[in-house]
Structures are given as structure tokens and as C-alpha cells.
Amino acid sequence: MDLLDNLALGFSEALQWHNVLFCLLGVALGTAVGVLPGIGPTATIALLLPITFGFDDPTSALIMLAGIYYGAQYGGSTTAILLNLPGESSAAVTAIDGHEMARAGRAGVALAVAAIGSFVAGTVATVVLAVAAPVLARAALSFGSAEYFSLVVLGLIASIALASGSMLKALAMIVLGILLGTLGQDMYTGTPRFTFGVRELYQGLNFVALAVGMFGIAEILRNLHDPRTRTRLVSRVTNLWPSRTELRQIAGPVLRATGLGSLLGVLPGGGHVLASYASYAVEKRVSRNPSEFGHGAIEGVAGPESANNAAAQTSFIPLLTLGLPANPVMALMAGAFIIQGITPGPDVMTEQPALVWGLIASMWIGNVLLVLLNLPLIGLWVRMLSVPYSVLFPAIVVFACIGTYSLSQNPYDVLAVAVFGVLGFVLIRSGCEPAPLLLGFVLGPLLEDNLRRALLLSRGDPTVFVTRPISGVLLALAAVALVVTVLPMIRRKRDVVFAEDD
């Protein structure tokens, strides 16, 4: 059977000792940085990305990055539970009941439940990924330029429809991202665009510099601006293992959340954030005593944590099969692929099976390592939380600079970090989200390339995008998504879906 062969290939690749080591290193580093207050998975990955670029073997680099991702996510949950300090909004849901559990002396159980839920969800989602990816990739191989263009449009529009916040601003951020993506030499004519005669800019803006600036530096500025204290460190973590009753209690939520998360993870823009919120809402609704939610309900930790891990896994599906990153984290992964000289997309599956299946298998191994590593090391992570912020943030600034510079020893990359850090901060302060900009930046060249190629092939006939059936359907879906987002009445309903009321 294909699936088993593929998985066997994957495990034989991922279980090579050096790959296991990189996976372990990634998980440990990801947790260590993710645990730091105020730094979410996206910032963690952006900051640690440069480490993996020196690797000769792309498989090892990507395995390590994936490990960093799970580690960062789990680290974020740890701070959410112990400190009520979610690093990213997906962990904000965990903080609600997780921190209440911690205050009631059940921090250990909350952390263990998060780890167990994530492990179960990760295992199931890995299988989902292994089954779904080849099918989708085969379908994607028949896509032409017109289809790709429409698909990218759909992805970008859907990412606004599913996110929250001002739609106009999100749209503007996407457009700005695409425009920033046009910097550098034009791929058809070789004309340098917006390079101001600077040779170093011919290859375009460095993606990592943009991400480190918009997510890392802007985040530090935000922290420095908000002199607010709402932290109470729960330092004693005892009693890790949940009781039998508690295990029975979480079985349902974990399974439901796994299904929900696997599904939502595939959608553009949704990913793990949407999955956590949706799972929390579902669990609260089906619970026999919903009043416990918000006061330390174990289901309120198990559900969202499982959902976000499942979604984290399945959000690799659009990346591996279509070359479309569904969220900023996947955009970073796509950047990593490209830097390793691999263009993510349907061809990767057939041309580099060892890499793809190795990555998929390593996700499962990563989840095992996460459980093995994090539960015993909880004490160490807790201690990391006591590093004062006045030491922490200069360290992050310095490491961000060195990391970005070491990519290609190009000082302009570091300058870009400074510029986009401040620009990103001002935009964030003005109510714009950085994620759409990053998506636009990554997908922009794909969009322009396919647009120009499709028009060239159709001899300048723009109707090609609607007359080709698949392309037409994709664009129609994009239009529906846009209308649904714009209509105020539906928009209000969307808010209700997000903000589950009491």
C-alpha cells in the first residue's frame, strides 16, 4: 500500500540519528524561546530561522524548523498556563482555564493535559496529512497558471475572511505585502525594481528580515510600550499526572478538537488560532456544566490545545501540496523551503519524497519528543521565566541582528529589520495585523508570475481566469468570501461566532 510505503520511507529518513537529534534540538530551542513571555510561535520561528540555514541537508533543516514550531507552540501554552501570559492568540484560549487550574494548584495536571492532548491530536493529524496530501498534490499537478493565480487570490481573500479585525486594513496590508514582494529584479525582463541602485536589493527584500522586523522587533517595541503588569508566577508545579477520572473527562474533548482542528488547519488564514477558539466554543456548548468554563475546566485546556496542535499539523497540507502557505508560520516554512533551494508545491511530493515524508514522520516524532522532553523539564522552563525582561529584550535584539546578518552577510538585511520593525510597530499600533502583509509578501511573486504567464498564454485575454472551470470556481469562491466578509449583517454574525457569549 502506498501510504504505508510512504510512511516507512518517511520514518526511515526521520529516524536517522542526526535527524532525530535536530528534531530534538528544534523542539528544545522552540520551547525555550516560546516560553519567554510575549513571544509567540511566529516570532520564535522568525528568530530561530537563521540557525537552520547553514545546514547542507534540507531535510534536517526543515525537520528542525518543524520541531521549533511545535516546541514554540507548547512553550506558549506553558506561559499561558503558569503566567496567564499567552504569547500568541491561540494560547490566549488556553490561558482562560489553564491559568485558573494553575491557581487552584493543578498547574501540573493542566500542563500534562496540554501535552497529552497535543500528542493525541498530533498523531491523528499526521495520519490525516499523510492520507490527504498525495491526493491533493495529484489534483494540483493539473493546475495551470490561471488556476494558480485564482488559487492565490482565494487564499489571500480567505485569510481576511477568517481573521478578525478591520477588513480594509487587512486588505491594505496584503496589497502592501505584494508590493514589497515586487522589490528586486523582475523575473521576465530582469529590470531591477525599486532597488534605488543598491546591488544588494537586486534579489529582493529578504523574507526573514521582514518577518524578524514585523514579528520580533515590533513585538519588543509593543512590550516596551505597555507598562502593565498582570503576572503572577505559579512556581510550584507538582502532581503532573492526571487521574483516571480526569483522563476520562478529556477523552471526548481531545477527539472532537482533533477533528475540528484537522479540518480548520487546512483553511487559509485560520490555522491553529481559529481552531483553538472554535474548540473552546464547542466544548463549552456540549459540556454538561458550562459554568465551569472560565473557572478551571479541564476540558477548556484539553480541547483548544489539541485543536491547535492538530491544525498546526494539517496546515502543512496546503503548503506541501499547493505551495500555498495558509498562515504566517507556514509562510516562514515556505521561506525556509525556498532558501534551501526547494519551491514548495505539488512537484515536491514526487521529486523529493524522502524530504516530504521525512518531514511528515518527523512531526510525529516531534510530538513524542515534546512529551518526553517537556514534562520532565517543566522546572527548567519555569526558571527561564524568571529572566528579567530588561536583560531579555536586548538579547533578543542582538540575536535577531546576528541571525539575520549571518544569512548572507548582507547589512542591508539588518537595515530592513530596523525599518520594518518600526513600520510594523506603527502599523500594529494603528490596528493593522502583520500576518496578512507577510502572506502577501510570500504569495505576491507567485501571484504576479502566474498572472503574467496566464495572460501571455491566453494572448492577453483576461477572461481566461473565469472561462477555465477550476479557475472560475476558485475566483467565485473568493468573491463569495469577500462578500460574506463585507456584508455588515453577516459580519456581525461572524463576530458572534468568534465571541461566544455567555
Add this chain to the structure above:
Amino acid sequence: MLRPRSTGDLVAGLIFVGLGAAFAIGALGYDLGSLLEMGPGYVPLVLGLVLAALGVAIVVKAYVAPDPAPGEVSDAAGSGRAVPDAEVPDGGAPDTEVPDAAASDGVASDRVPTDADVPDPRPLAGIQWRPTVAIFAAVGFFALTVDGLGLLPATFGTGLLAAMARPGTRVLRALLIAVGLTLTSWIIFAVLLQLRLALFGDWLGG
């Protein structure tokens, strides 16, 4: 003069108008081509105009129907408002629960916002010069000096400037942090990771 009802919208809108116009004008300098064979200027021109138009719409919205600022505008990472603030248990009065003042530099006194935080409805009024300029200068310093001075001096300067970004940090403390960071970077990047970066640059005769 008419005051906007949301400075956030106004600032964001103006930034978009400015950048959109800049891209569009810049694109005019390149070959536009035709629909059949688009030149390098085509896409940037169209998108620059779209961005400027979106910016205008956002500015207009700032005067007419701003986003209900607190709680509505979502935060950096995304759907901050998805969980109503009331639902996030911050233990009644979190600010009064800072444990002992002795831990003045510990986690307890470090203010780190959560995603449930409500952005300042008047963003520019809320932007402070010291952190913003210092962080920009810190990263910019690294960019300008790393080739000339080399890794270690650049790291030292960046660490020093960054440490000073936090209001209330004294020079001596910032110096200590910078020295510590330089040593740590040397150990991590030069000794452990063996990155081939010049520790001291040409300007210093390295």
C-alpha cells in the same frame, strides 16, 4: 479642524496612501507593457493605486465610522477580541497582585502585554520616543557597523543601545548587559556554531 474619530485609522490610512503613491509613481519609471505582455511596471502601478485607494477609504472611515477602538481592533497576533475581555480571568485586580516589590526586576514587575490587551485608541499619542528610537538605532547600528567594526564591537553597541530603550534603565546597567551579551554571542556564534564572521573588522585593523 475636524478631528478624526480614530487616529489609528488615520495614521494607517495615511501610511497606505503614502506608500501606495510611492510605489505607483516609482512604477511609472518602468516599462508598463500591455495586458498581453505585462512589463515590470504594470503590477506595481495597479497595486500601488489600489493601496492608495484603500488608504483613502481607511482615512475617510476614520472620520465617518471608525472601528470601535477598544476591544474591536484586534491585536498583533490576530483575533484578540475573540475572547471577550470579561472572560479572561485576570484575577480581579491584577495590578494589585504584584507579589513583593523586592523582585523589582523579576518577572513580576515586567510588563508584558497579552493578546487580550486593548490597543491604545490614540496610537501616535501612545508611541514613546525613547524605546522606538533606541531600538531602531540599535538594529541600525548593527547594520552600519558590522562590516566595518566586526561582530563583537557591533554586538556591544547594539546591546547597549537596546538596553537603553527601556525607560528608567541606567547606563551602568546597560553597559553590564551589553558586555554580557557580547560574551554570550561570542560563545554561541563564534565558539559553538562556528559562524565565519569577522570578530573585529577592517576599521579596527582586524
